[in-house]
Amino acid sequence: GAVVSQHPSRVICKSGTSVKIECRSLDFQATTMFWYRQFPKQSLMLMATSNEGSKATYEQGVEKDKFLINHASLTLSTLTVTSAHPEDSSFYICSAFETGGGTEAFFGQGTRLTVV
Amino acid sequence: AQSVSQHNHHVILSEAASLELGCNYSYGGTVNLFWYVQYPGQHLQLLLKYFSGDPLVKGIKGFEAEFIKSKFSFNLRKPSVQWSDTAEYFCAVKPGNTGKLIFGQGTTLQVKP
Numbered sequence: 001g002a003v004v005s006q007h008p009s010r011v012i013c014k015s016g017t018s019v020k021i022e023c024r025s026l027d028f029q030a031t032t033m034f035w036y037r038q039f040p041k042q043s044l045m046l047m048a049t050s051n052e053g054s055k056a057t058y059e060q061g062v063e064k065d066k067f068l069i070n071h072a073s074l075t076l077s078t079l080t081v082t083s084a085h086p087e088d089s090s091f092y093i094c095s096a097f098e099t100g101g102g103t104e105a106f107f108g109q110g111t112r113l114t115v116v
Numbered sequence: 117a118q119s120v121s122q123h124n125h126h127v128i129l130s131e132a133a134s135l136e137l138g139c140n141y142s143y144g145g146t147v148n149l150f151w152y153v154q155y156p157g158q159h160l161q162l163l164l165k166y167f168s169g170d171p172l173v174k175g176i177k178g179f180e181a182e183f184i185k186s187k188f189s190f191n192l193r194k195p196s197v198q199w200s201d202t203a204e205y206f207c208a209v210k211p212g213n214t215g216k217l218i219f220g221q222g223t224t225l226q227v228k229p
Contacts, residue, residue: 042221043221049215104165107159107160
């Protein structure tokens with residue numbers, strides 16, 4: 001199946017700094033990618049829909065100025081957590097469907113963010 | 117609001133026991149339905165999906181699920197579990213033509229050898 005790669009897999013940052021997480025579709029193009037957040041022992045919550053060449057669509061309650069999303073190409077979306085705080089510590093996962101009607105979402109391996 | 121509810125949060129079974137994990141969703145329109153599995157430290161992997169046609173779908177590793185439209189349910193089953201099935205299981209719904217998935221809370225399955 002198609003592969004979605006996230007980088008980094010783990011990151012520890014100091015409170016107040018910003019962290020960028022990359023999500024790449026390695027062998028397919030994705031005009032749309034999705035960013036999820038997973039708290040320990042909880043489900044995945046959709047944060048935003050990343051659209052290539054246009055603004056991301058954020059879910060209710062997600063601060064767009066804190067979680068900056070850029071989808072500059074058909075194979076790369078980035079999520080930047082700005083001015084990170086300990087409560088932003090979580091597992092962030094991206095996913096993508098193949099452009100042109102793919103029916104299966106492919107997930108990245110996730111990024112464990114720890115803010116100290 | 118659209119939501120997905122998984123009834124069992126933590127299930128403990130012995131090997132060879134049968135498994136059924138419940139999943140209900142709330143959305144009145146056309147949906148696509150999925151079950152994902154997350155083994156410890158690994159990606160989410162697709163177990164099976166339903167888009168249309170036969171409401172009984174078969175997936176990988178001996179799993180199957182039945183879509184019952186009248187009950188808004190998509191329960192996951194396996195006749196005989198193995199220790200290697202120990203994992204987190206997520207039911208997910210894709211409403212309409214959107215690409216976003218709405219996940220249930222997840223069920224932790226622990227299979228004792």
